[in-house]
Amino acid sequence: MILTPIAKAIAEAAKAPATMEYPEHKESLTDNYRGIEKLDIETCISCGACARICPNQTITMVDTETSRGTKQMPQINLERCLFCALCEEVCPTKCLVLTKDYDFEKYDRREFVKRPEELK
Ligand code: SF4
Numbered sequence: 001m002i003l004t005p006i007a008k009a010i011a012e013a014a015k016a017p018a019t020m021e022y023p024e025h026k027e028s029l030t031d032n033y034r035g036i037e038k039l040d041i042e043t044c045i046s047c048g049a050c051a052r053i054c055p056n057q058t059i060t061m062v063d064t065e066t067s068r069g070t071k072q073m074p075q076i077n078l079e080r081c082l083f084c085a086l087c088e089e090v091c092p093t094k095c096l097v098l099t100k101d102y103d104f105e106k107y108d109r110r111e112f113v114k115r116p117e118e119l120k
């Protein structure tokens with residue numbers, strides 16, 4: 001009787017690990033995977049459409065230094081982001097896009113708030 005669980009334990013130990021060593025090995029992502037946003041501050045026209053359409057009040061327009069002077073650009077709180085991509089869809093210049101980057105673990109939750117210059 002006791003042999004059955006021992007045999008099972010040995011069989012499990014002989015299998016390949018079910019988890020991956022991260023970050024050395026990463027999951028392959030699907031084509032439609034939506035990760036951290038990327039912003040091109042030089043082509044953003046400060047229209048604010050992304051902030052207005054965001055369903056979770058994730059985007060705040062903040063003053064940002066660009067080569068065209070100080071402009072209002074989207075700051076994103078990744079902690080609130082649903083990765084729905086509505087902001088990308090509505091952006092008229094396609095300067096705001098969702099990438100396949102999902103690596104954003106932080107020790108301090110304040111680091112989830114990304115200023116426009118950091119969204120690259
Ligand atoms: S992906 Fe969705 S939730 Fe995230 S910032 Fe864009 S509109 Fe808001």
Ligand code: SF4
Nearest residue numbers: 044045047048050091
């Ligand atoms: S990122 Fe796009 S939608 Fe948002 S303010 Fe800039 S141009 Fe407008």
